[in-house]
Structures are given as C-alpha cells and as structure tokens.
Amino acid sequence: MGLGVEWAVDWLKLSAKAMAEHRVELIEMDRAIGDSDHGENMDRGFQAVVQKLEEAPPETPGAALKVAAMTLMSKVGGAAGPLYGTAYLRAATSLGDLTDVDAGAMAEALAAARDGVVARGKAEPGDKTMIDAWTPAVDAARNAAATGGPLDVLEAAAQAAEAGATATDPLVARKGRASYLGERSAGHRDPGAASSALILRAAVDAASSPGSAGTGPE
Amino acid sequence: MGLGVEWAVDWLKLSAKAMAEHRVELIEMDRAIGDSDHGENMDRGFQAVVQKLEEAPPETPGAALKVAAMTLMSKVGGAAGPLYGTAYLRAATSLGDLTDVDAGAMAEALAAARDGVVARGKAEPGDKTMIDAWTPAVDAARNAAATGGPLDVLEAAAQAAEAGATATDPLVARKGRASYLGERSAGHRDPGAASSALILRAAVDAASSPGSAGTGPE
Amino acid sequence: MKKLINDPRAVVDESVEGFGMAHADIVTVHADPKFVVRKAAPVAGKVALVSGGGSGHEPLHAGFVGLGMLDAAVPGAVFTSPTPDQIIPATVAVDAGAGVVHIVKNYTGDVLNFETAAEMAQAEGVRVRSVLVNDDVAVEDSLYTAGRRGVGGTVLVEKIAGASAQRGDDLDAVTAIAERVVANVRTMGVALSGCTVPHAGTPSFELADDEIEIGIGIHGEPGRHRIAMESADAITDRLLEPVLEDLGLSSGDKVLLFVNGMGGTPQSELYIVYRRAAQVLAERGATVERSLVGNYVTSLEMQGCSVSVLRLDDEMTRLWDAPVHTAALRWGA
Amino acid sequence: MKKLINDPRAVVDESVEGFGMAHADIVTVHADPKFVVRKAAPVAGKVALVSGGGSGHEPLHAGFVGLGMLDAAVPGAVFTSPTPDQIIPATVAVDAGAGVVHIVKNYTGDVLNFETAAEMAQAEGVRVRSVLVNDDVAVEDSLYTAGRRGVGGTVLVEKIAGASAQRGDDLDAVTAIAERVVANVRTMGVALSGCTVPHAGTPSFELADDEIEIGIGIHGEPGRHRIAMESADAITDRLLEPVLEDLGLSSGDKVLLFVNGMGGTPQSELYIVYRRAAQVLAERGATVERSLVGNYVTSLEMQGCSVSVLRLDDEMTRLWDAPVHTAALRWGA
Ligand SMILES: Nc1ncnc2c1ncn2[C@@H]1O[C@H](COP(=O)(O)OP(=O)(O)O)[C@@H](O)[C@H]1O
C-alpha cells in the first residue's frame, strides 16, 4: 500500500514545524548571500498552509498539495513563493486523484515539482539554487522507485537533497539574489536548497511515523 | 613699566595656540553637556584672530583686543562668539589708547570684559558658565592690583580662573545649552569656563616671556 | 536592533496604515490583501500604473501613488516581493479599461510574482504590460546572474511614465516611454553601514569603521567589493564612472542627476556627493538639466547613497516637469 | 565616524555649494559670508523672512527658502549659530523696504548673534522684527534654564509666516502670525542613537542597545532622561503626553500633526509613530486637519523623531495650504 492523504497532510505539517524550527538558521543563510528573509517567508507561508489544511481538510494527497501550492503562492512572496508554489502545483497535478501514492507516482510527482521550479526559475544544476537539492533528489527517487516502496523513494530523495544542499556551499551563484555577489557567494549554503532538503526530510518523517504531526494546531 | 602692544599680540597668539592644543579637550567637555563645538569654534576663531593681527599689526593693546573682538564676533558663532566678542570689545574700550597697561588698568580691563559677558548673557555666578571663571578672576585681579604689577594681576586672575573653572564641575547649569540637561549637567566642567582659564593663562605667559609667541604664523 | 516599531512582524501593516492616515487626501489603503491605490483611481480613460516590491524602500512605492505617477503600489513584507493575490486586485482596482502597466524592479521574486499576477489579471480581462527596471550597473556579467537589479532609477521611470499616462497616452505609448527611461538610466550605490531587517534582528552585514561596500543593491545584500573608506569625492567618482561608461555619455548630452540616500545618511552629505557628481558631469561636457536629491529608494536605515544618471530628451524633460502630487514627490499641483 | 564627506571642516561649505547647484532655480548661494537667498529676492513690497542657525539640521533652513516661505537662510558651522557678519548682509539683501522678520530658534548662541545682527541691520535702515521659536516641552523649569528650545515647530512657523508674507501682509501682521504659531505649537523628541559632529569625530552620546534618550534637542545634546527601550506606541505616548498637556488640548480642537525624523530613522518608522499619535489625538477628540511626516528638522544622522502638535485656526490652515516652492517643501506651485 502507498501513502495517502494523511501522509500528505502530515508532510505539510512537519514541513511547517521544520520551517519554524529552522527559521533563524534559514534567515542567517539568506543574510549571508541574500536579504535575510527566506526563513521568515517560509515560516509565514507554511503556518498559513497548516491553517488552511485545518479549515478545510483535503480528501486526496493531490488536493493537500494543491492547498499548499495556492497558499504558498499567496503568502510567501519573494522568489521562493512562486517557485515552491509551482513545485507543489505541478506535484499535485502529477498525483491527480490518486488516493494512494506508490513509489513510481511518488518519484514522478517529485520530478514534476522539480520541473516546475526549472520552468519558472530557469536555473540549471550548479547555479546554487534549490534546484541543486531537487535534481539529485529526483534522480535518487527514480532509482529507488525501481526497487523500493514510497518510503524508500522519499528516503533516497531526502538524503540526496541533503547532500545536494551541502554541495551548494562552494558554488558561485548564477541565479537569484545571491548571484549579485559573484565570487563572494561561494562558501555559503544556498537557503532555498537548505529549505528544500528540510521539506523532503519532513516527507520521510511523515511516512515513517504516521500521525506524528498531530492533528490539532501546533 | 606696564605691558604694551607686543604683550597684547602675544597674548592673543598664545591664546590661539592654547585653543589649538586644547581643541579636542574643549570639544569633549562640550560633548558631555553641550553640542561638541566649543573647541572647534574657539580654535577657528583664534586662528582667524592671528591672521588678522598679521595682516594689519595693531598699534596699541586696545587696538589688538578690538581686532580680536571683531574677529571672534564674526568667525566663532554660537554662544561663545558674541560673549567673547563682547568681552574683548569692552576690554578694548576700557584700555582706550593706552600704550602701556599698568596693574590698575589691567584689572579694570578684565572687569570690563566680565561685565560685558554678564550684560550679554545675563548669567550669574554659579550658573555654570564662563562667568564662573571670570568673576573670581576679576576679584583676584583687583586685589593683586592694589600691591603688585600687571604680571601679578594676570597671574592672580589666571589662578583664580583655573580654580573657578574647576569649581564648575559639581554645578547644575542654569544658562546656556548645558541647562537643558538639568541635574545631568553636574559632574562635568563647563567648557566656556575652561577656555576662559586657558586664555587668562596665556596672558600670563605672554607677559612673563615676551616674544614667546613668535612673530611669524604658527 | 533599536527601531521605532511595535511587533517586528507588524511593521509593514502599521506603517502602511499610518501612511494611509497621513495621506488620506491622496490614497486609499486596502488592508487585506494589502495595496495602496490612488484616491481618484480608476481615472476614466487613463492608462494605470502599478508598481510594488518588498517593503523597506520607503517612500518607494506607496509614496509615489497619486496624480501624475502611480495608480497603485503593492508592498510586500520587508525586502520580500508582494504576492499575486495582492497584485491582481490592485491591478483590477485601478484599470479604467485603458490597460495597466506593471513597473517591476528586476529581481527574481518580483518578476515571478508580477508575471503570475499579470497573467491572471489578463485572464480577468485587464490588458497588462510589464516594464522591467534594471538600472544597477554594479551587476556585471548579467549573463551569469539574475540580471541587473532595479534600483534608484525606478522612481524616474515611475515619474516619467506616470506623466505620460496622466496626459492621456495609450498603453503602447506609456509602455514605450517607460522603456525609454529604463534604457537611458544607470545607477550605482555605496553603503557605509548595513541595515537590519526587523524580523531578522541582526544587521545585513557588518562593516568595520574604515570599510565601505561598493555596488550594493537596495535589500541590504552585500555589494560586489568591500573597500577602505574614502573621501566623498573619491566615492562619488567610483560610483559615477561605471554609470557614465555604461550609459555611453557623450559631451552635449542633457541629463537628470539623481543622488539618492539609502535612508540613514543626512541630506548634507547627499549634497556633497551631488556637488562632485555635477562637477564631473560638467567636466565631461554634459548638462545637468534636472536634479533630484533625497531619500527616495531606501534600504531601511542604511547609511549610503546611490547616484543615478538619466540621459534626457525633450519629451522626458517635459514629462519630468509635468505636475505630480504624491506623498513623496509633488510639484505643479 | 564614517561619513560621505571630504574635509570635516569643509562639510558646510561643500554641502551648501551642492545645494545651490541642485536648486539653482530656487536659490542663490553667497559663499563668503555664507548665506542662501531666494532667487526672486528682494520681492517688491513683500515682508522678508530670514532664518538661520547651526548646520546639521538639513533641510532646515536652506531647504525652506523659496516662494511662500523664507527669503534667506543663514547656515552656521555644524551645531553653531551663524555670525552677525552673515546675518546682516542676508537681511539687507532680502529687504524690499517692507521690513524683515528674523525667525530665531531659542538658543543662547542664536539669540545673541541674531540680536546683534538685528541691531546693526536696523542701523542700516532695515526694519527688523524677531520671533523666538521655543516649542520644546522637554525643557521644564524654563526659569532655571536658557528657556525652551526651538525645535521641530520651527518649520511650521516658517511655512505659515512665509505664506502670510507672500500674500502681502505687513510687518506687524507677519510677526503676529508667526507668534501665533509659536504660541500654539509644542514638540517633544526622542533619540535612539547619538550623532557625530564631523569635526568632533565621536558620537554626541552613546546609548546601549536597550536605551533611548527622551527629551532631546536637535544638537545631539543628551536629553532629560535616559530610559529603557520601549515599543513605538509607548514612546509615542511618552512624547505626546507632555505636548498635549502643555498645549492644553481640548476636545474639538483642530490640529496639525507633525512627525519629524531626526535624520537616520526610516520613513516607515515615522509612519508607525504617526499612526499612534493620530489614534491618541482621535481618542482625545481632536481632529487632525493637516499632517507632515518626514525628515525636516534633523540632527545629522541621529536615529529618532520628534512629535509636534500645532493647534490650528482657520487662518493658519489657509496659510499652511497656500502655495510653497522650496527645495524641501512644495505644493500648489
Ligand atoms: N531562478 C531560480 N531558480 C530556482 N531557485 C531560485 C531561483 N532564484 C532564487 N531561487 C531560490 O530562492 C531562494 C531565495 O528565496 P527567498 O529568500 O525566499 O527569496 P528572495 O531571493 O526573493 O528574497 C534561493 O536560496 C534559491 O534557492
């Protein structure tokens, strides 16, 4: 059996928790090579997502991700808002009406999310953006889907995203605000790649301990 | 024999030297209870006095002091400009055409200077202003004039002014900018009293080592 | 961090509310979603101008809403571009049927959010054109970056395009004049200090007592180079040189010289910079026809300034001189 | 100390020179002795207004020279009142025979220098009246001090008296309206940081990260009390309370509310203060008829603000609304 709407809702709630917990860290990363708002924006956006999910509980994983898409789009602003918004929207579309997400569907939803970010942001791997977390994550997810279940897919994706985020440290940014710094952007982690890794880790946690996000407000 | 125009010019030049040397100290005093400009203003003003004296060397002590009066009035600004300007003007008037200033004339010139400051600024002793240096200086000068020569008069005035300036430390200001601070003005020396003491000390130095100010520009 | 604020997260709400109270004769403030519209909007027959971006650059953009300039401004969180759900209703609210021009500073976030909003407003029947402002010559190699940023020049685009719309030009004409300003304005900035985003609480960067950042943007991001402190004249030369070079300024050109404060620099210093910049322009044979000096496109309380040069033609000069009545820029009305 | 300056001792010269270049359409700058006159001065038949004081408060006073406001401004060294040899020729230069009003902020230095200048200008045949501005309620016990300081309210006096002179009122009438403004305006200020006089090089005072100075003047002098940092609303209440009390504000009064930045505070924060002050005034039953928010009477780069309330009557309101065309304040012209 695959992962259902409970998993999707838990994923978003655990993502919100992760954004709140890592808010200052993400602000600090953005302060170094950007404008100090990434942690604040993601925190504000995901708190709003949680609220929306509680106001009108979704019926399918795709519906849950669509709520996240619309809310992030309208509450986050900055570069991250539309990029994450598009990612969730494409993932939601990819999942369609599925009530149960198996390994293959999971990998393709992650790929759709990544493609959405690329379509909007035009970044290439190595540009020091969230794409540097998502691209290895999608590759790893597809590999894992060939042999494992959805949890394996998510675990593979999270690990690859974490490695991908870490690997942005030495890069010189070529997209987003950090690109203005030129060579001075090297030696710092990309905040969007870091938040992407946190979000994919939350997906694993939601799958491995169902209900761990609680049902009431945080 | 009394003190002549050479003394008066030396006095003003040594005053200029003292203002330059103590510029930062006077700024610091004014920073504590005022607006950080007294040292700068006095320095600027006296440099201009020296220049004027060199452009058109005066013939009498009174003429020298009149040059100082007009120059300070037009170059210093703030409270100190008109107050010192009036002081030198009244002293110059008191000396008239004298070419040789004896002890009595010296004490009366200092008294006239002090009276000029009071007439313009309406401060009373104890208000924590330059009057607190000038008033004891005038008293001491008059006492010394009864028995001594002009150098004795100046030495007595300088000593009393120095003591008077020191004695402003605990006072609460009631005139000038420091008065806005109320009780917070206590515990600081009044910058105008301090500059007055320096100027009277310069008068002694000019009298005790004639020519010590040099004749060329500093 | 010491600021005249209440809750760091309420800064934009309360500040925009106060702005609306102080300028109730010029603007109406919509609280949620947040945007500021010209009291008279929609103005029958007139092309509408909408701009917006992160907050923290005041008076940009709300301070430029009013007769002869913007019809709406859309403030985001501090240094965060606004969202489509703000931009769309602002766009719809000011459209009088003649179309709307979005004036967008070139940042990934602003571009993406305005792009989405434009698309959705079009779907609601509003004709929308977008003009990207990208005047910052500090960003070299724009092939390898997100492209040049929109900075100080934005206010000049808004004023001149605003006058074009006010006199009744159509959507194409207003768009064209806005683009002509963009094509002819270049800017470069310097910071003497960082600035502190209220929700972050620590300065965007720290500079030693003898250091300055050259080539900063307007979001407290570090610049391209950190150099030792210099005299105002030397700094001005350093800012102006790449501006003039990139502009290809030639003798006989007429220009508008704009010295913009970053928020924490006293006016007296801006005029010292202006003096030098005007001297250099005179030496190069350019005529400074118009001037603007003051805090118009700021980075919170940052100390520093930017120097913009706009190459004028007669029409731009006429439009610059046309009446404007906004909270932050006003003449002839 | 990091400033956009060249030689610390040339700050005023270079800044005023730059000001004159940027606003050559409005003013003429005289270099030595230094003063700034309205281009059109002397204006036939018009009473002339002259103000001045130490520099470092820009745009005060030179920024208010022009149609409907001042005829001349006389800048001293930083925080040092100007000298009679500047004030006298400025006074003579703008006199059109109808007399001159000196608007003097109440500081010993300004009073003494303007006093001497007035006396000597009278001797040259100019009829001179002096109006002392002393709106700062932070100075209590004015019997035991040099009296209340002139601070933010000065700009309101200059605007309203300037409009009176512009419409052709005679010397008595202009003097009377200026005094009426003085009688009806009160101000109180707060500093979040000190400021650094260029020639001094160290901040006027140092505040810890959680301290503010209440009741400051505009010369970087420490205030009456140092207190722990508070919210913008609490600080606003603290400033407004003594202002309203001293003004004896009653329900039904019409007022002008002026939130003035000290130079280093972003506009967004000034509007947060404005919001609270307007709320309090509404609670007290007063009507805010007119508003002014911005950096008008500054202390170099100091962070902080002052709040002024002017009790309006219909004539003052009309004169406030009258056209003004200066570098820093402009409407209706
Ligand atoms: N063109 C792009 N493509 C993909 N990701 C991008 C792009 N531009 C920026 N990003 C991501 O957005 C992150 C910054 O987000 P955020 O700080 O919220 O927005 P802003 O840069 O507008 O302040 C960067 O760390 C980067 O990962």
Ligand SMILES: Nc1ncnc2c1ncn2[C@@H]1O[C@H](COP(=O)(O)OP(=O)(O)O)[C@@H](O)[C@H]1O
């Ligand atoms: N009314 C007054 N009578 C006598 N001396 C005064 C008076 N007011 C101020 N002073 C003197 O002037 C000094 C300040 O001079 P200065 O700093 O140059 O002027 P300002 O106060 O205008 O900045 C004070 O220290 C005090 O000694």
Ligand SMILES: [Mg+2]
């Ligand atoms: Mg950011």
Ligand SMILES: [Mg+2]
């Ligand atoms: Mg002083």
Ligand SMILES: [Mg+2]
């Ligand atoms: Mg941002």
Ligand SMILES: [Mg+2]
């Ligand atoms: Mg002074």
